[in-house]
Amino acid sequence: MINKNSKIFVAGHKGLVGSAIIRKLISQGYKNILFEKRKHLDLTNQSQVLNYIKKKKPEFIFIAAAKVGGILSNYKYKADYIYDNLMIQTNIINSAYKIGIKKLIFLGSSCVYPKNCKQPIKESYLLDGKLEETNDAYAIAKIAGIKMCQSYNDQFGTKYLCLMPTNTFGPNDNYDVLNSHFVPSLIKKIYEIKIKSKKSIKIWGDGSPRREIIYVDDIADACIYFMKKNVRENLINIGTGRDKTIKQYTDLFIKTLCPNLKINIKFDKKKPNGVLRKVLDVSLAKKYGWKSKCDIKSSIIHTYENYSNLLK
Ligand SMILES: NC(=O)c1ccc[n+]([C@@H]2O[C@H](COP(=O)([O-])OP(=O)(O)OC[C@H]3O[C@@H](n4cnc5c(N)ncnc54)[C@H](OP(=O)(O)O)[C@@H]3O)[C@@H](O)[C@H]2O)c1
Structure with missing residues (x-):
């Protein structure tokens, strides 16, 4: 069982989720946290990963390292997405097994589920239909990670657990134009409105698709919670279980971040909407006592402040 002195390795410590896990571990009094600069530990390199894990001997691992990006990047760089993600997760999971680590948390993503699956999405819908073509390489890599954890659990009796977060946002997100997700690109557009005194904001699609979003501190909380918890299942959805339309989110972000400005929302209907609805069924996480x-x-405000501080 993990305790405040356990040796814990957080892979991907500089990323959105990894940095939140580190903040949460420190705030909860965990004292023995391992992380390594990417230039000293390339997680796609099998021998480097095995040597690092053999030398440092962590007792628990959070795998928050991955190649992650938005639709365009996922579509354009499929080879990078499948190679990097397969390598990172395979190297860490197998090295963890080799030194006898019984419990780790592997982070997947809601895009592992079929494109047209029923809503809200239950864990049991995995591999029940065709994937969204734009990010199928990324999704297949993540599914392989889930199956790898499951297979090691079945064959070797480990307790490797896969958490599937919904769209996550917060400090240290990726704001690259081609690479970012819906929330960071909204934050960036609102920042520009404020700085350049613009009067309108342009959103991809017609604003009608429904999405679920979650603040990264909730994801970090779930990761630590489930690291401590004994669960029977191998796969658990992590979200709020609530969704809104893209238009409603845009209104909410504008009202929260610039309540005194009158902003006209324009929709770029030539851009794709994506699937009409995507929301996770989070009843399994709730059954184990976790909820967002x-x-x-305040999550929106904190994220915005973090972004604007990055630009100072
Ligand atoms: N963001 C979301 O909305 C979301 C939603 C659902 C699930 N997730 C999952 O949560 C996990 C973390 O996502 P994130 O959003 O935190 O991603 P992120 O911000 O891009 O962070 C990923 C981290 O992995 C590191 N990394 C990538 N390749 C590496 C390599 N070869 N060697 C060493 N480090 C490497 C990156 O290092 P650098 O900083 O050097 O690039 C970065 O720190 C992923 O598994 C993702 O699928 C994310």
Whole structure:
């Protein structure tokens, strides 16, 4: 069982989720946290990963390292997405097994589920239909990670657990134009409105698709919670279980971040909408006593402040 002195390796410590896990571990009093600069430890390199894990001997691992990006990047660089993700997760999971680590958390993503699956999405829908073509290479890599954890659990009796977060946002997100997800690109557009005194904002699609979003501190909380928890299943969805339209999110972000400005929302209907609805069924996480706690408005404000501080 993990305790405040356990040796814990966080892979991907500089990323959105990894950095939140580190903040949460420190705030909860965990004292023995391992992380390594990418220039000293390339997680796609099998021998480097095995040597590092053999030398440092962590007792628990959070795998928050991955190649992650938005639709365009996923579509354009499929080879990078499948190679990097397969290598990172395979190297870490197998090295963990080799030194006898019984419990790790592997982070997947809601895009592992079939494109047209029923909503809200239950864990049991995995491999029940065709994937979204734009990010199928990424999704297949993540599914391989889930199956790898499951297979090691079945064959070797490990307790490797896969958490599937919904769209996540927060400090240290990726704001690259081609690479970013819906929330960081909205934050960036609102920042530009404020700085350049613009009067309108342009959103991809017609604003009608429904999405679920979650603040990264909730994801970090779930990761630590489930690292401590004994669960029978191998795969657990992590989300709020609530969705809104893209238009409603845009209104909410504008109202929260610039309540005194009158902003006209324009929709770029030539851009794709994507699937009409994507929301996770989070009843399994709830059954184990976990639910999201972060307040949406303060999460938006905190994320915005973090972004604007990056630009100072
Ligand atoms: N963001 C979301 O909305 C979301 C939603 C659902 C699930 N997830 C999952 O959560 C996990 C973390 O996502 P994230 O959003 O935190 O991604 P992120 O911000 O891009 O962070 C990923 C981290 O992995 C590191 N990394 C990548 N390749 C590496 C390599 N070869 N060697 C060493 N480090 C490497 C990156 O290092 P650099 O900083 O050097 O690039 C980065 O720190 C992923 O598995 C993702 O699928 C994310």
